[in-house]
Amino acid sequence: MFERRAIRNRILYRGLGVILLSLAAATAHAQADPGIRGGVPGAGQPFASGLTSGALAFFKNVGLPQFMEVEAVDDGLGPRFNLDSCAGCHAFPAVGGSSPPTNNPQVARAPIMAPGNMVPSFLNINGPIREVRFVRQSNGTPDGGVHAIFTIVGRSDNPAGCAIAQPDFSNTGNLVFRIPTPLFGDGLIESITDATIKRNLASDPFGLKRLFGISGHVNTNGNDGTVTRFGWKAQNKSLLIFAGEAYNVEMGITNENFPNEREENPKCATNGLAENHTGFDVTTATTAPDPADIVSFMGLMRFLDQPTPACGVAGRPACSGSVNNGRELFNRIGCALCHTPSLTTGLSPIAALNQVPARLFSDLAVHNMGSGLADNVTQGNAGPDEFRTAPLWGLGQRAFFLHDGRTKDLLQAILAHDSPGSEASRIIDAFETLNSSQKQDILNYLRSL
Ligand code: HEC
Numbered sequence: 001m002f003e004r005r006a007i008r009n010r011i012l013y014r015g016l017g018v019i020l021l022s023l024a025a026a027t028a029h030a031q032a033d034p035g036i037r038g039g040v041p042g043a044g045q046p047f048a049s050g051l052t053s054g055a056l057a058f059f060k061n062v063g064l065p066q067f068m069e070v071e072a073v074d075d076g077l078g079p080r081f082n083l084d085s086c087a088g089c090h091a092f093p094a095v096g097g098s099s100p101p102t103n104n105p106q107v108a109r110a111p112i113m114a115p116g117n118m119v120p121s122f123l124n125i126n127g128p129i130r131e132v133r134f135v136r137q138s139n140g141t142p143d144g145g146v147h148a149i150f151t152i153v154g155r156s157d158n159p160a161g162c163a164i165a166q167p168d169f170s171n172t173g174n175l176v177f178r179i180p181t182p183l184f185g186d187g188l189i190e191s192i193t194d195a196t197i198k199r200n201l202a203s204d205p206f207g208l209k210r211l212f213g214i215s216g217h218v219n220t221n222g223n224d225g226t227v228t229r230f231g232w233k234a235q236n237k238s239l240l241i242f243a244g245e246a247y248n249v250e251m252g253i254t255n256e257n258f259p260n261e262r263e264e265n266p267k268c269a270t271n272g273l274a275e276n277h278t279g280f281d282v283t284t285a286t287t288a289p290d291p292a293d294i295v296s297f298m299g300l301m302r303f304l305d306q307p308t309p310a311c312g313v314a315g316r317p318a319c320s321g322s323v324n325n326g327r328e329l330f331n332r333i334g335c336a337l338c339h340t341p342s343l344t345t346g347l348s349p350i351a352a353l354n355q356v357p358a359r360l361f362s363d364l365a366v367h368n369m370g371s372g373l374a375d376n377v378t379q380g381n382a383g384p385d386e387f388r389t390a391p392l393w394g395l396g397q398r399a400f401f402l403h404d405g406r407t408k409d410l411l412q413a414i415l416a417h418d419s420p421g422s423e424a425s426r427i428i429d430a431f432e433t434l435n436s437s438q439k440q441d442i443l444n445y446l447r448s449l
């Protein structure tokens, strides 16, 4: 009798033990984002070859310092702005990148660059750098525009009598956010022909895009009809235009592309326009005019090399079995149907950009991403829930993901692709059917980029 109970108990305990052991194993094997890859930044340098010494000198001596310069009201800063330098927002893992993982400069610098301004609750010291758009204006009509967070009021260089208020951010349901996109390899993106983008989007050799409901379309420029490709909705045509727009929208500095102040209060907008412009003062036939800052920025961005992955390319070690497996799975389950691993540039007068592969992991098209990601902003022909397939190069050293920086966790960024109306839903279903170690392989692969 006693013996029987003892045996029964032993069986019971052993059974419990097995259950506990397998629970422990499951936890140990649950896939997890390995986090930001350490070591040297895999990005931030100019092209190692294919730039003339003059182009390289322009990058280092003109583009880089201008991009890093902290601007003041004299230089055109404000009246409203989001930060006071390009490099402050495009910062990590090197100049030209995106938000740093900690010490958000919009919070850290607020007391210096915008004394007396309040820091809205959507900015956190260890959260992403953000610009904010209003979905609707206060009278209920559609808005969609960027509302700059800070004002120059309170600065020692504030013009006498300038007393504008910060926007009202209290209606949090009306706010949508964007985080900085990294600029590495942008010269290559600019050099891909429209035909290449359209051909890649249309190509579907095994009928998989059709089968899974992946369509997508390019965003185009209203006037010349060519493909636009920069920004979260592929809303912008060129680096020069983006530089001009960013100078005005993010920093309030008018320029020859965007010559009018967004805040025209005459007590505050006291500089002559455009606040930054080409130096026209050619005193001798051989003196070159000063480039406008937007041209300097363009030079920096155009010559920034694409990110170097951690492994599997010249100068880097071979990839681990897990990373190789992750690459294979990424292609097999259909991530690559949108995240095209490589597109080749067209003809360029710059050797570094001329007919070379851009390993960007994007088709540069916009896709319906469902109600969960929708920001209800329309830009060009990119609709409320449409976004450009985010290029994944450099992902291993990115701190925040998705257009609004809602997560630091790669796994969450993937799962967020699936919500009603998303073209990616079937692919995420396929991802969900993978076992933990396969999912882990994909995460390891992505962090190697
Ligand atoms: C306050 C932060 C902030 C500052 C300052 C800033 N940017 Fe940006 N940048 C952003 C955000 C946010 C985006 C994404 C915007 C979008 O798609 O709506 C972006 C996107 C870009 C892009 C598009 C890149 C791509 O591949 O899609 C370029 C180019 C760019 N910025 C250049 C600049 C330049 C040049 C400056 C300085 C004049 C600058 N930015 C200053 C936040 C900033």
Ligand code: HEC
Binding pocket: 214, 330, 333, 334, 335, 336, 337, 338, 339, 367, 369, 373, 387, 388, 389, 390, 391, 392, 395, 400, 401, 402, 403, 404, 410, 413, 414, 417, 423, 424, 427, 428, 431, 442, 446
């Ligand atoms: C239908 C096209 C499509 C498919 C399929 C797709 N993606 Fe995406 N992906 C996008 C778009 C569009 C975004 C940007 C969404 C946003 O920011 O709101 C994105 C963003 C991402 C991001 C965040 C990148 C960043 O810069 O923040 C990661 C990581 C990612 N995708 C991985 C994957 C993986 C892994 C798969 C396969 C399981 C996959 N994607 C399948 C279109 C797609």
